[in-house]
Amino acid sequence: MKILKGNSASPGIGYGPVHLFNPEEELIDRKKVDAAEVKTEIHRFRNAVKKSKAQLKKIYNNVVKIMGEDSALIIETQTMLLNDGQLINGIEDLIRQEQIKADWAIKKTEKKYIALFSKLSDPAFREKRNDISDILNRLLSNLKQTNHAKSVEVIDEVVLIAREIPPSQAANIMSKGRILGLVLEEGGETSHSVILAKTLGIPTLINIRDITELATGGDFAIVDSFSAELVINPLQGQLEEARIKQKKYDLYKDRLKATTRKENRTRDHHSFDIMGNIELPFEAELIKSYNANGIGLFRTEFLLGNSTIARSAVEQGVIYHNMARSFYPHPVVIRTFDIGRDKGHHLIKGTREENPSLGTMAIRLFLREKELLIIQLKAIITANSHRNIRILLPMITEIEEVVTVRKMMREIAADLHRQGHPVHMPPLGIMIEVPAAVKLIRSLKDLVDFFSIGTNDLMQYVLAVDRNNSEVSYLYNPFHPAVVQVLIEAREEIRRVGKEVTICGEMAGKVFTALMLLGMGYRSFSMVPLSIPKIKNILTSIDFKYVSGVVKKLVGFGSKKEIEEYLIEAMFRKYPRLFSNELVW
Numbered sequence: 001m002k003i004l005k006g007n008s009a010s011p012g013i014g015y016g017p018v019h020l021f022n023p024e025e026e027l028i029d030r031k032k033v034d035a036a037e038v039k040t041e042i043h044r045f046r047n048a049v050k051k052s053k054a055q056l057k058k059i060y061n062n063v064v065k066i067m068g069e070d071s072a073l074i075i076e077t078q079t080m081l082l083n084d085g086q087l088i089n090g091i092e093d094l095i096r097q098e099q100i101k102a103d104w105a106i107k108k109t110e111k112k113y114i115a116l117f118s119k120l121s122d123p124a125f126r127e128k129r130n131d132i133s134d135i136l137n138r139l140l141s142n143l144k145q146t147n148h149a150k151s152v153e154v155i156d157e158v159v160l161i162a163r164e165i166p167p168s169q170a171a172n173i174m175s176k177g178r179i180l181g182l183v184l185e186e187g188g189e190t191s192h193s194v195i196l197a198k199t200l201g202i203p204t205l206i207n208i209r210d211i212t213e214l215a216t217g218g219d220f221a222i223v224d225s226f227s228a229e230l231v232i233n234p235l236q237g238q239l240e241e242a243r244i245k246q247k248k249y250d251l252y253k254d255r256l257k258a259t260t261r262k263e264n265r266t267r268d269h270h271s272f273d274i275m276g277n278i279e280l281p282f283e284a285e286l287i288k289s290y291n292a293n294g295i296g297l298f299r300t301e302f303l304l305g306n307s308t309i310a311r312s313a314v315e316q317g318v319i320y321h322n323m324a325r326s327f328y329p330h331p332v333v334i335r336t337f338d339i340g341r342d343k344g345h346h347l348i349k350g351t352r353e354e355n356p357s358l359g360t361m362a363i364r365l366f367l368r369e370k371e372l373l374i375i376q377l378k379a380i381i382t383a384n385s386h387r388n389i390r391i392l393l394p395m396i397t398e399i400e401e402v403v404t405v406r407k408m409m410r411e412i413a414a415d416l417h418r419q420g421h422p423v424h425m426p427p428l429g430i431m432i433e434v435p436a437a438v439k440l441i442r443s444l445k446d447l448v449d450f451f452s453i454g455t456n457d458l459m460q461y462v463l464a465v466d467r468n469n470s471e472v473s474y475l476y477n478p479f480h481p482a483v484v485q486v487l488i489e490a491r492e493e494i495r496r497v498g499k500e501v502t503i504c505g506e507m508a509g510k511v512f513t514a515l516m517l518l519g520m521g522y523r524s525f526s527m528v529p530l531s532i533p534k535i536k537n538i539l540t541s542i543d544f545k546y547v548s549g550v551v552k553k554l555v556g557f558g559s560k561k562e563i564e565e566y567l568i569e570a571m572f573r574k575y576p577r578l579f580s581n582e583l584v585w
Helices: 035-067 073-082 085-098 102-118 129-143 167-176 192-200 236-259 283-289 301-305 313-327 362-368 370-382 399-418 435-439 455-463 481-497 511-520 529-539 544-552 560-574 576-580
Strands: 002-005 007-010 013-021 158-162 179-184 204-206 220-224 229-232 273-278 295-299 332-335 389-393 428-432 450-453 500-503 524-527
Touching: 007 192, 013 179, 013 236, 035 073, 035 085, 035 102, 035 129, 035 167, 073 085, 073 129, 085 102, 102 129, 158 220, 167 192, 179 192, 179 220, 192 204, 192 283, 220 236, 236 529, 273 283, 273 529, 283 313, 283 529, 295 313, 295 524, 313 332, 313 370, 362 370, 362 399, 370 389, 370 399, 389 399, 399 428, 428 435, 435 455, 435 481, 450 481, 455 481, 481 500, 481 511, 481 560, 511 529, 511 544, 511 560, 524 529, 544 560, 560 576
Parallel strands: 013 158, 158 179, 179 204, 273 295, 273 524, 295 332, 332 389, 389 428, 428 450, 450 500, 500 524
Antiparallel strands: 002 229, 007 204, 013 220, 220 229
């Protein structure tokens, strides 16, 4: 019996026989070829591309049947890569220029992209290396006329353990059999494998070192996301405990699901709104199933993964329009492209900066690279036929940035009018992510229609803490007195100018921080889909007047420990049964 600790990525408990997904890397023949053989290698490569496209089409159709079209977007992304001239032509150029076999050219290309993406600090962009690696290994297998999918034929009812799983293979596995639990040695919460696991409700643990060496096929394992533990070959008592815990969680989920049908009011009739944040379109269905009040934050960076879509207002517009139609009459808040810091991208040329977190990023970057922003704004404006789309600008620090975007929107609208297109201008909002934006709220009242507070970055800049740096992450705390005071100040300033405001950072999806925000006077919350039932259950079970009274006392404390302890103790004292029965994930 072994107990290994990891990080929870998708809630739940699962147990069953272990299946190891650990395909061996094929050896590459690093041979040069004669000039006369280059044509043969190009022909081999093009045949592999053709075969790979056919395989992906088959996987796509299978995923659509099981999980729907939105979930199949991951496979569509892979197909787009095969249609990407930069990638495919680059491999052919390597074959010609270096006179090497197609196999070697593919492997060299994979290493180049892995090295490029591994340097990026943002997890969402770092995970994109898996897409590249997956599709290139598919090509490699088809060059050798081997079965790329042979290693993904998983028996049903297993705990799947892997170092990492390429996106198309993850989709193939999860659409064919029931996975009881997923354990990854690597990967982050933004990886496609984890996103799919969350969508399907598969308990998932990540970052368990050397797990593919410690576990073997034939072992029995328990995946417990609540304790963040993997138990290999558990004792009978541990297995019984897991079964009881699983039944309790199933009952808990049923109760939470019923809660989503309740009216959005506290016990003393204080109304609130709960919306969802999405990274990829298929997450929207989960948000709808929870009866949310719309999309509070639609992160659009995934569109930059395909240069054709990124440079096409028509193709982007279709995605935005479908989302707006699906959620009508609820709002869909579309954030313009937010890359920078260390989140580089092949579409954007730039120089390396000494301190990228204080450098060219988000709106600063796209006011420099205006072509992509203009295309996106045009796509959003033309997609707003249902009049429920809103535009959100990230990382605003000065009035001039908003003035410039307003001018761009007017010019786009005028151009569309001249072409005879109906125009319904979306409301424009900004994200408050730096203290400077809080101080500009009054000055922005005539330029901005609504505000959205990104607590993740706001905390980072208030506390001067890089939340991705493990050396200082202990300082990144939502109960820090400075964070509490800035959030109270922002709420009061926005109330004074009479505008709407939504909290869209992680604080909205955590129980005690959501309660603290409610007590400050915030009424609109947007969060990851899985948090929606839990937060709604909490907010509909408490009294706003009591929570507000507790929060007013928090400004009198000088340490994060005092604030956190006072808030939690006050909630347990008033609602002992509610919080004693809550599962924390």
